[in-house]
Every structure is written in structure tokens, then in C-alpha cells.
Ligand SMILES: [Fe+2]
């Protein structure tokens with residue numbers, strides 16, 4: 001008997017160690033009729049901003065809010081929820097990040113530490 | 125050293141080396157993406173299939189309190205599955221594909237969930253040992269290099285610690301009970317101990333491929349390191365239960381400052397991975413059945429959403445509403 005043992009970590013069993021035969025899934029994986037993806041933002045308490053908490057699938061906005069309540073606020077993590085369909089989120093491109101944020105890099109005079117004032121100046 | 129990596133791969137590895145997290149839209153090697161998709165989806169499936177052995181006892185929990193706790197725990201696991209499926213989607217897979225891969229048995233999940241839960245004491249042993257082993261792995265994964273995976277782990281870890289504590293609490297209660305209850309407690313520990321050790325995967329020395337996951341900082345500790353940490357913890361905790369771990373080789377080693385422990389039955393492990401565990405068939409059938417029987421609910425919700433489109437749903441803009 002010859003067993004080839006390949007290392008894998010918890011939650012990472014190699015594909016080729018599958019003992020059962022895999023039925024291939026229908027092409028596209030049944031995308032048809034799938035509920036859209038929503039991004040969830042939660043205000044944890046009065047006075048704080050809404051913060052991205054995660055995402056989920058739901059048929060419509062109301063269901064997205066209800067599911068977000070069930071998933072992301074089970075331990076009083078929130079008092080207000082925003083949901084937005086993921087396709088409406090536009091993002092800056094990481095490939096252009098360097099040039100895109102470059103203009104801020106050389107404006108050190110925007111920071112209070114740029115100004116060297118005498119010690120006698122108080123409360124500033 | 126001798127191998128020349130293409131420029132972008134160098135930049136990528138450098139980012140990993142200096143602990144900059146990788147985010148979904150960043151460039152990443154195809155193999156990194158593939159490894160993550162496989163690992164995160166297996167992790168997600170483990171959370172979902174993991175609900176089954178415990179769900180088995182919800183209707184038979186010994187008190188209303190225990191029942192409420194067990195429902196809450198199982199519900200948490202569903203949430204964990206969702207966080208992980210979402211993290212997986214950020215890598216460009218669809219939810220349907222991922223779930224279909226589970227149902228077609230193409231994707232794997234943790235073998236531990238292919239063992240049956242025979243008595244109420246198993247709810248204690250699962251919480252203490254299975255969640256305990258998962259926590260060690262997940263605490264490490266809070267520092268994994270892929271941002272969405274790491275964030276999902278932070279959320280999960282916050283919720284996990286109650287899981288382990290409620291399990292230990294069940295065992296503690298049984299360990300202070302009647303002779304029969306004590307026996308149940310020891311029996312559950314006996315059955316869950318070795319499979320829990322197997323959860324960490326094969327021994328480091330049996331590795332034949334290079335350790336790319338460690339280099340990419342997807343994983344940050346080896347199987348043996350985590351397993352040793354687990355043994356050291358449990359060997360102490362079991363004393364509080366006045367029970368024993370079923371390993372005659374288990375003993376404190378003053379030189380290594382760790383507990384030595386016996387050899388794991390690796391044939392059993394691979395057998396369960398390959399689909400021949402006590403409950404593999406049952407688990408997959410339960411998942412497929414739930415999915416198929418939920419079809420009409422998904423259809424009805426979609427139809428209802430379509431109908432509601434004619435009416436405004438959210439009052440004005442979210443900013444104004446909040
Ligand atoms: Fe979990």
C-alpha cells in the first residue's frame with residue numbers, strides 16, 4: 001500500500017485528494033435568478049459613522065437590511081444599517097494608487113508638526 | 125535565490141514580507157488566488173456543514189437554557205459561513221459556484237464534521253475540543269495576508285470564544301453529576317479527542333511540497349505547532365473536569381516544556397477525507413436536501429422583490445434617512 005501524503009493545513013485539503021467523483025456544476029454555476037450582492041454599513045452607536053461591516057446576498061433592500069440585522073448585529077453591534085447594492089460602488093484603482101495619492105505626499109506644511117514654534121507659546 | 129521572479133511577483137512578495145495586506149483589487153499571483161479560494165471555501169463549508177452535528181441536538185437539549193444557547197451557537201456558525209463565502213467572492217468566484225462545489229462533493233470541508241454526535245455530552249466535547257481547535261487556527265488566521273479573510277476571522281474569533289466556553293460548561297456540569305453522567309462525559313471526550321487532533325492536518329515532517337502558504341503568510345504557524353499548542357491547553361483543562369484524555373503516551377516533558385502525546389491514526393484520517401467517514405454521505409445529503417427544499421423560498425423572495433420594485437422601498441436617500 002502506497003499512500004502519498006501531501007501537506008495541507010486546516011481548511012486547505014488539496015483538490016486532488018478528493019475521494020469522491022465530482023459532478024461538474026452546470027456552466028455559469030446557476031447564475032440565473034441569483035440574488036444580488038449588497039454591501040452592509042453599520043453605525044455601532046449614536047454619534048459614530050457608519051462603517052463597512054461586510055456583504056450579503058438578498059432579493060431586495062428590505063431583505064438585505066433584515067439579513068444584515070440577523071448576521072451583523074446579533075450582539076448589539078449596531079443601531080443603524082445602510083445597505084447598497086455592490087454594483088453601485090465605484091472605487092479608485094490600486095494600480096494608479098501611487099500617482100493618484102502622490103500630490104499629498106510633499107505637502108508636509110499641512111501637518112501641525114511642520115511648524116517649529118518657541119516653547120513659550122502655550123495652548124497651540 | 126537562483127530563481128528569478130517576474131517583477132510584479134517580487135513586488136507582491138515584498139508587500140507580504142513587510143506585512144502589507146493584500147486587498148481584492150490588488151494584483152496577486154494566480155496560485156495565491158487559487159489557494160485562497162480553495163482554503164476559504166473549505167473553511168466556509170466547514171462552518172455550514174458544522175451546523176449539522178449540533179443541529180442534531182437542538183430539539184433534544186436537556187433544558188430551555190441549553191436549547192437557547194445551542195441555537196445561538198449554531199446560528200453563529202451560519203454567520204461564519206456567510207462571512208467566509210463573502211470573503212471568497214471578493215476573489216472573483218460566484219456564491220452559486222462555491223455552493224455547487226460543496227453539493228457536488230468537489231469541494232472539501234473539515235473531516236471532523238463527518239463524525240456522529242451520539243449523546244448530549246457530545247455537544248460539550250464538540251464545543252470544547254472542536255471549536256477549541258478551530259479557534260487556535262482562526263486566531264492565527266486573523267493575521268493572514270489577505271485582507272477580507274483576515275477581517276472575517278477577526279469577526280469570527282470574537283464570536284467563537286463563547287462556543288468553547290459553553291461546551292466546557294456542558295462537560296463541567298456532567299462531570300459533577302451522577303455516575304452515568306460522568307461516564308457520558310468521559311465517553312464523549314474519548315471519541316472526540318483524536319479526531320480533534322487530526323483537525324490540524326498531517327505532520328509537518330510528512331510534507332512533500334514546499335511551504336508556499338507560509339511564504340505568502342496565508343498561514344503563519346505549522347500544523348504541528350498549532351496541534352502542540354492545543355494538546356498543552358487541553359491536557360491542563362481536562363483536569364478541571366476530573367476526566368482524562370484517551371492517550372497513554374500523554375505526559376509532561378520538562379525538557380521541551382510541552383506535553384508529549386501518542387501517534388495519530390493517519391489511515392483513519394485519510395479514509396474520512398476520502399469520503400468514507402461515518403457520516404460523509406449523510407452530511408452532503410442533508411446539505412443538498414436543504415438547498416433543494418429551499419428553492420421555492422428563493423423563488424418566492426425574488427418574485428416578491430420584483431413586485432415591490434413598483435413601490436419605493438427606502439425613504440429618500442440613506443444619508444437623509446439615517
Ligand atoms: Fe465557527
Ligand SMILES: [Fe+2]
Pocket residue numbers: 201255284287
Ligand atoms: Fe464555533
